[in-house]
Amino acid sequence: MSHAAIPVEVSAVEQVTPLIKQFTLAPVAGEELPPFSAGSHVIVVLRRKDRTFRNPYSLMGSRDRGCYRIAVRRHDDGRGGSLYLHEQVRGGMRLEISPPVNLFPLDRMARKHILVAGGVGITPMTAMIDDLLGGQVPWELHYVVRGPEHDHFGRQLLERGGPVHLYYGSAGLDLARVLAGQPLGTHVYTCGPAGMIAAVARAARAAGWADSHIHHEEFAAPPIGHAFDVHLARSNLTVHVPPEWSLLEAIEAVGVRAPYLCRGGVCGECETDVLDLEGELVHNDHWLSAEQKAGGRKIMPCVSRARCTRLVLDR
C-alpha cells in the first residue's frame, strides 16, 4: 500500500437522502485524526469477503468535532464499493482510511470563490465553506439537486447562512449569468456530474475566464469493462483483471505494490509504462494528455483498462 493506514471507528451512519448515507469516522481510542485542508479526500478501505475496495471520498466540514465525515451515494449498478458501505457498514465497525490528500484545494490568491456542486458533489464544498465562513474573501455556492427529497445538505447550508443558492434541477442554474460580471481574480470550483463540470468550464471560458481560475474535481470511479490479462514484467506475474475490478486492484490482489494517491485518474501518481500491447488501451483518466493516450505507451491503472489479447506493464 502507498499509505500508512489510519484505523477509524464508524461512530454514526445516517440516511440523509434517498440515495446518500453519511458516515462519521471517529479516531480509535487515544489517537487523533490529522487536521486537513478543505477539498481533501481519503481512501476508504472496504474489505468485502471476496475482495477489497479502496475508494476515495471527500472529507466534509467537521473539523471542530475531531471526526471525519464522508457522504456516499449509492450506485446499484456500480462495482460494489458504495453498496458495501450502504448495506454492510454500520455504527461501531472499524475501517481503515488513508491520510488526507488534497487535489481540489481553494486558491488562496483568489479575490472571490464561486462553488458549484451537483448532488453528492457537495461534500468537498462543505469543508470549503467551513474555511470561507468568517474570512475576508467573498464566496457563493450554487447547489443543484434533483428535488426536495435530495436537498438535505442544501438546507443545512442555508440554515448556516451565507450566500447559498439551492436549485431543484439544473435548469434553474443560469451559469452564464452566475459567471458574468464577477470581479477579476475570481475562481470557480465545480464538483458534480461530468456534464456539470463541462458546462461550468464552457461557460467560464465563454465569459473570458483563464483556465487557471477554473477548478473541478471529478473522481472517475473505475468503469466496468471487458476482462483481460496483464503481464507484470518486473514482478514476472500474469494477472487476470475481471470486468468489475480495476487494473490497480487486480495488481494489488496478487501482492504487487503499486503507487497511487487518488484512485480516480486525477493525480498522476500511478502512471505506468506499457511495454507491449496487442489490442487497445481504454483510457478513463484525466491525467494523460491526448497525445499520450493515443501513443499507447502509458496507462493509469487506477481507472484505465484494456481490450487486448496481450498487455505487458513495467511493474
Add this chain to the structure above:
Amino acid sequence: MPIVFKPEETFRDDFTFRNSPEAIHRFPFPFAEDSFMYSVNIEPHAAGPKGSCFEFPIDIDEHYVAECRERAICLKEPGRYLALPHMMPAQWDVLELIMTCLARDYPEYFGLRREGTRWHWVNRPLGIEDIFTFGDPATLPYEPLEYVTRQAPGDWCVLDQRDGTLWMDAGMVTTQADWSLDFDLGMNFIEWHGPVPLAHEIGVFDRALKFLLNLRAGRPVRRLNWTMTVHPRLDTSPEQYPQWGRDRSMVTPENAGDLAHLRVELQALWRLPRSYAIVFSIRCYLISLRELVTVSKWARRLHRVLKGLHPELVAYKGLTRYRDTVLAWLSKYDDGAPTMPGALPE
C-alpha cells in the same frame, strides 16, 4: 546525552565557530561516491541512527543557541523574513510543526502545553516562555512564522501550491548559500531554480516538482545539497556580498584548511495539513577542511569529488577562485586508497 550549547560562538567578524569531535562525527557528509552530479536525490525524511543529525525531523545541536543569535543580527536588515498575506494559515501550520517536533523530541529543552487554542510554549535554551492563542496573530510578539523560526535552526521557506506548481510566498532566510528570499518571493518553482546550471536540461526540476506536488501530509522527504564557503559564515546572501565576496581571494595553501568550509544543506519538505502548503527547511551545516580531514575517508572523497567536478558546477558554486588551492591542500590527505561506498565514516 545533554547538548553542550556554545552560545558565544560567532559566524561573522572573529568567526569563533568550531565543531566538537562529536559534531564532526555526526556531520551530514553528502557524498556517497567519489564523484558528484545532480539527481533527484529525494528520500523519506525518516528517523536516522541515534545521535545522527537525522535522528529527529528537526535537529538541535551544539550550535543552536549561537545560530539563533546570528539570525537575530541578520533580522535587523529588511527582507530576511517575508510573508505574503494569503500565507497566514500556512504560518500557523509551520508554527505547529516546529513546536510539536521540538517539544516531543527534546523535552528537556522545549515544552508545549495545548488546551484547545490556548498554547503555552517554553524554550529553555533561549529563555523564552509565552502563552498565546493558536490562530490569533495578535497574541504573539511577531507573526507566527517569524516567531517560531527565530527559534528554529535553518532557513524556512513556505511554498503555496496552486496552478500546478509551487510558489515561494513566505520565508525566513538568513543562512543561505547566495540566494535571496527578497528577490525570489512570489516566484514559482521553475523560476526560482532558474540560475541552476545543467539540472534543467536533465529534467531534474520537472521530476522533482511532479513529486512534490503529490507530497503527503505526515510523509516528509529530504535531500542533501552542498557548496563551499570561506570562513564559517552562515549569512552568504547576495545582499551581503560586499562583506563576503572578497573572502574567496583570501584562500592560500597555508590557510585553506582553516578558511575553506564544506557547507552542507539538509533540506526537508513537509506537507502542511491545514493550508496544503509545503514548508521547505534548509538547514546549513559547516565544517572546516581541517575538521573534515579527521575522517580520512571524507578527506579522500572530497578531494576526488572536487577534482572531477563539472566546470559549470565549479562556477555556479562560486569555487572558481580557490578550488585549486583547496585541491592542493586536500591532496596531502588522499593516498589514492579506495573509499567504501556510502557517506558514513569508515
